[in-house]
Amino acid sequence: MSKSFRNQARYGVLGAALVASVLVPGTTASAVVSPDISVTNAKAHLDQLQTIATNNGGNRYTGRTGYRASADWVKSKLDAAGYTTTLQSFSTSAGTSYNVIAEWPQGDANHVVMTGSHLDSVSSGPGINDNGSGSAGVLETALAYAASGQIPRNRLRFGFWGAEELGLVGSKYYVNNLPAAERDKIELYLNFDMLASPNPGYFVYDDNPAGNGARDDLVSYFTSKSVQTEYIDVQGRSDHAAFRSLGIPTAGTFSGAEGIKTSAQATKWGGTANAAFDACYHRSCDNINNLNLTSLDRQIDAIGHMIWNYAQKDYGTTIPPTGPNLLQNPGFEAGAVNWTGTAGVITNSTSKPAHAGTYKAWLGGKGVTATANLGQSVTIPASATAASLALWITIDTAETTTSTVYDTVKVQIVDGTTTTTLATYSNLNKSTAYSLKTLNVLAYKGKTVTVRFLENEDSSLQTSFVIDDVAVTAA
Template structure:
C-alpha cells in the first residue's frame, strides 16, 4: 500500500506527472480461520485453504531473498513473482494474461489478470497489488492480498464453480511507485468495458498483526471521526452508486468470519481503488486495508502497521487468523456478488 492519507487534500484527477506515460502495452496469453479451511460452501464452491495462501507467501519470500530482498516493480524479483502467480493460476485452470506497460521512468513492468468466465456479460473485479517496496519483501504489503486472491481463485476453480458474472482477478504492478499499474489498466478501458464492470473490490494488507479490519466506507459514516481539517475533502469523494452495497456485502462477509470491522475512509486515495474513482467513476468500488488498530509514532512519524515498508515485512509478519478471515470473506463476497450460473 502506498500511504497518502488524511494529510493530503482530495484531488481526483491524476496530473500528467503523476499518471502513467503512454508507454507500450502488450498482452501475453497464456491460528487459521475455520472458514478458510478445506470444505465446501452453501453455493457448492470449495472454500479456500489457508495452507495454499501460506505456501504462496513463503514462495514470495524466497523470490525476494534471491533478488536483493525485494519484489519491486521493474526488477527480477517482481517479474519472478508474476511468473510464479501466473503458473499457479494456470495450473488451477484459470485463463491468464499479462499486461505490460511502461512506467514513468521508462522501464517496463506488468499487471496480471485471470478470469473465471460467466455468461451474463457483467464482470466483477477483485484486485491486489503484487509489488513490494525496495526496502523489503512486502509479504504483508501486499503479498497477503495477492495470496488471498490466488487461494480463493484456486478454491473456486477446484470444484468447477461457474459464476453468473465473470470474475476477473487483477494483480497490479507498480502500486508502490504511484498506483501506476491499476491506473494504466483503467485508463485503457473503453467506455463499453467500464459499463460491464459491476464493481471493483481491493484487498491490501489483509494479514496485519494487531490490525483493524478497515472496510472502505462508501457510506461515509466515519466522516465525524476524521480531523476537521480534512473532513470536507473526504466528504467530496464521489463513490459510484452501488459502492455502499459492496461495503455492506464485504462487511457482512468479514463479520461472518468473526472479524470486528471498522468503516474507514482514510485509505481510499492510497490504494488501487483511486484510479477507478478517477477514471471510471461509474464503477462501484470497495475493499479492505488493515492498518494498526492502535497506531503509535516513532520519531514523529506514524507507524501505520508493523514492519510497514521495511525489511522485516517477512512471513514472520503475518497474522494467520486475519489472513484466513480475509480468504473466507473474499470467497463469500465473490459468490454473493458474482452469483452462480443457472
C-alpha cells in the same frame, strides 16, 4: 499499499447491515455462501513470494527481477487452474512493469465482477504483508473457485497490479486503456491490500459510490463471524481508486498500516494499543515473519464470501445453461425409480426434510465406518454448447472439528472405465440449510455417462449428506 497515510482518524463502528440478495441459476434467491479459503495454501503462496524476494535482492520492486518473477509465478498458477491469463506490460519511472489479468472462461461477459491486489513491494523489503498478503489471498480464492467446479452467472476477472507503490500506475494503466464499453461491463471491483498486519484491525472501505451494497455485504459477513469492523476511507491509497474515479463501484478490506491502534480498538480486536498496526510497513522487516495468520484467515474467507456470492448475483445476467432436465425422477418423488445404488438411500423419512416434496437422497448419518452410492445414466447432447449438473445439498454433522475432514460425499461422473470427481463436500461444509451447487459437465457432451454420488463415513461421529432436486441441463 502506496504512500504514507498518517491520518487514519476517520473511523466509525459499523452496526448491523443487510446482506444483498444473491441469486443463483434457476432460483429466485439462495442462502449466502461463505466458503472456507485455505489459509495454509495462502501461507504457502507467501512463502513462495518470500523465496522470490530472497533470490532477487531482497525485494519484489517494479522494474527489478523479483517483480517479474512474482508476476510469472502468479500467472503460471492461474494458467494451470484453467484461467485465461494476460501479462500486460507498461512503462514506469522504475522500468517496465506488468499486470497479471486472469479471467474465468465462463459466465456472462457483459457482467464482470473483478477482484484485485497489488503484487509489487517497495524497494526496501520483500513486501510480504504489503501486499503479498492481499495477492496470496486473491490468488488462493481464484484457485479455489476454479477447483470448485461451479458455473458462475457473471464473468470473474482477477487483477494483480504492478507499480502500485509508484502511485497506482498498473491499475490506472489497465482501467484507462479499457474501451468505455468494456469498463461499463465491470459491475464491481473488490480490492484487498494488507490483510495480515501483525497488530491487525478490521477495516472496510467506506468510499464506494452510492448504492454499491458490497461494502455492507462485507460488514455483514464479518458480523456473522463475530468480528467487529470499522469504516475507513482509504482515498487514493490503493488500486480501487483507479476504478472508483471512473464511477465503477468498489469495496475492499484493510488490516492497517503505519497508523496507531487506539485503546478502544485494542479492546475490540486484541493486540497492542498505542502501537502501529504494522510496524514493518514499507521496511525491510516486512518479511514472512511479519504476519498475523488469524487476520489473514478471516480476511481471505471474506474474499471467498464475496466472490462466491457476486459470481451469482443477478445483474440481469443470462443464466447458463437452460433447458429440460435430462435426468429421470430428479427429485426422487418416485422413490428409487431410475436410480441405482445403495438400498435405502432414497427415503421419505421425516428426520431429514426434503428440499421440495417428500423424498430425497440421504447418504451417511450412521456414525460407523460405511459407504454408500447413488447414480443415474444420462446422455448429454453432442450439440450442447453449455451443460451443467446442479443439486441441492444440506450437510448435518456431529463432528466438532473445523479443520479435519472425516466424512465426505463426492459428486462424480463415470465415463466408461474413467471416474472423475467434480466436487467433494465434507463435514467441514456443514450447512443447516439447503444450498445449490452447479458443476460444469460440458466435457461429456456426446457421451452417455453416469452421475454418481459416493459417500464415505468414518467410525466416529455422524455426518449426513442430504441431496435433492438434481438436474442435468444442456443448451
